[in-house]
Amino acid sequence: MLLQLNIQNFAIVRSLDIDWQSGMTTITGETGAGKSIAIDALGLCLGERATTNVVRPNCKKAELAATFDTEKNPAAQKWLKSHELNQEDSHANFECILRRVISSEGRSKAYINGSQVPLAQLKEIGQLLINIHGQHDHQLIVKSSQQCRLLDDYANHQTLLDEVKHYYKQWQGLNKELVLLQQNKQESEAKKQLIQYQVEELDEFGLQEGEFSTLEADFKRFSNAQELLDTTLSSIQLLSENPSVNIIDSLRQCSDNINTLARMDSQLNNVAILLSDALIQLNEASSDLTHYYQQLELDPESYSIIEERYSKALQLAKKHQVSPENLVSFHQELSQQLQAISHDESRIDIIIHELESTQNYYRDAANNLTRSRQAAGKKLSKLITKSMQELNMPHGQFAVDISEGNITDGMGTSKGTDVINFLVSINPGQALEAMNKVASGGELSRISLAMQVILAEKVVTPSLIFDEVDVGISGPTASMVGSKLQQLAKNTQVICVTHLPQVACKGHQQLFVSKLTDGEHTETKVTELSEQSRIKEIARLLAGDKISEHSLANAQELLAS
Known part of the structure; x- marks a missing residue:
């Protein structure tokens, strides 16, 4: 429940501290005194948007703070704990202080239990602490969307609403993906045919990783085979087989001579070693060269195969504007693109199937929601009919009409397939019709109040504020309104801004709002009445x-x- 409201430099309030009691509190005052100013300040503490004119003239900022007791509010306690905003002090463990600071330039800061938070968090926790019903709320209940929300609040079937919303969003996502894939399919049909032809051509050629380097080396060897043979043979002859000029024999003779001299002069030992090593290496080179010559083949058939494959690789590389070394990776990329296009086509079939399933799940969930609304609508109709008759509409009748709305592709909206209409009849023999066609402003106000009282009993909120919801009501009706609010206050804190004595007298606490002026400055004060x-x-x-x-x-x- 709301314990305290502190207001500093807000509108025409200089400084104000209000202590609130449990039960029912009524707020009265002269016209123009600012009876709703505390409600406006509280609204800002609950996250409403602020403007620069909320700051008292000639002041730099307005400060507003509302203190709540959450001891009997487990939902608020859970929220505060999950956001690590609960009080650490054991003595104030159940206190929740919402604070708002608004500068004269319009900048705003929000705090929960002393920690600065985004404005959205004030709204989140505020919905768990208090519920404000404004004097113009009755103008909203003629709208089908508002009527649907009120019925859902009374039915308290959030799980069903969440399920319908889940399948609706899932259907939207799948449908969006399907449209995109179908557009891409039309655009990529020609591309697919081209890629498919290219992949088939490269598949048929079947170039392997690293194969081109081997082909290139083999092609160079075969294309220069005669030169390799001739030069190799002449080199072998020059090294060891030419009887007139034989490098190895000449080197052997030289090595033997130096070895003989080295035995005479040790300074030639190093030269002798070098010549001996050179002779060994030349013998090895001659042997390897002879072996290479003997193995070198000039098979025209093999050369023809290699030349053809090497030329084809160069041709395909040029055709696809890639280097021959990258032809294999290019082939892989094309295959992946073709696979992706094929996957998109198969994905379309999958999505169509998933859409059908999602539509079925949605319809089942929407039907469950409809049945819940129908059951709640019957109960709500009886309760509001009874309240209307108690509120000086003795022949009043109320009914909740639930019909099926426009269905597109088997789907309604995120709130189901129902169109909700509240129908009323005020006079005997009068047919039930839409509220805005039958009820006057005062009657709408009474019907709205009846709904709010019924919903307040169904949807438990620790504190309820009614800001002049009794406009257009007087006499015995006003007395009944006061009694209903007082009855409601047995289970929850009720704060009511009113101009009716029949309502004001029902409060356990009454606050009086007055406006003082010295000709230059105006100030609003709130006093608890004895x-x-x-x-x-x-x-x-x-x-x-x-x-x-x-x-x-x-x-x-x-x-x-």
Whole structure:
């Protein structure tokens, strides 16, 4: 429940501290005194958007703070704990302080239990702490979307709503993907044919990783085979087989000579070793060269095969504008592109099947939601009919009409397939019709209040604020409204801004809003009324500025009742 509201430099309030009690609190005051100013300040604490004119003139900033007790509010406790915003002090463990600071330039800061937070978090926690019903709420209930929300709030079937929304969003995502794939399919049909032809051509050629390097080496060897043979043979002859000029024999003779001299002079030992090593290497070179010559083949058939494959690789590389070394990787890339296009086509079939399944799941979920709404609608119709008759509409009838809306591709909306309409009849024999065609402003206000009271009993909120929801109501009806609000206050904290004495007298606590001015400055004050002061204020509401003994007696009687 709301414990305290502190307001500094807000609108025409300089400084204000209000302590709130459990039960029902009524707020009254003169016209223009700012009876709703505390509600406006509280709204900012709950995350409403602020403008620069909320700051009191000639002040740099406005500060607003609302303190709540969450001891009997496990949902708020859970939220605070999950966001690590709960109070660490054990004495204030159940306190939740929402604070808002607004500068004269319009900048705003939000705090929860002293920690700065995004404005959205004030809204989140605010919905768990308090519910504000404004004086114009009754104008909203003529809209089908608002009627649907009210019915869903009463039915309290959030799980069904979430399920319908889940399948609707899933269907939207699949449908969007399908449209995109179908567009891509049309655009890529020609591309697919080209890639398929290219892949088949490269598949048929079948060049392997690293094969081109081997082909290139083999082609060079075969194309220069005669030169290799001739030069190799002449080199062998020059080294060891030419009887007139034989390098190895000449080197052997030289080595033998130096070895003989080295035995005479040790300074030639190193030269002798070098010549001996050179002779060994030349013998090895001659042997290897002879072996190479003997193995070198000039097979025209092999050469023809290699030449053809090497030329084809060069031709394909030029055709696809890649280097021959990259032809294999290019082939792989084309294959992957073709596979992706083929995958998209198969994905289209999968999505179509998934869409059908999702539509079926959606329809089942939407039908379950419809049945829940129908059951809740019957109960709500009886309750509101009864409340209308209690609120001075003795022949009033109320009904919730649920019909199927426009269905496209087997789908409704994220809120189901239902169109909700609240129908009313005010006079005997009058057919049930849409609310905005039948009910006057005052009647709409009473019907709205009846709904709010019924919903408040169904949807548990620790604190409820009614900001002049009794506009257009008077006499016995006003007394019944006051009784209903007082009845509601048995289970939850109720704060009601009112101009009706019949409602004001039902409060367990009454606050009076006054406006003071010295000609230059204006200031609003809020005072908790004593029992005697309440009699005078109720009398003022009954009789206006001229309070008589009769009006005082009437006021005392109202309070006593």
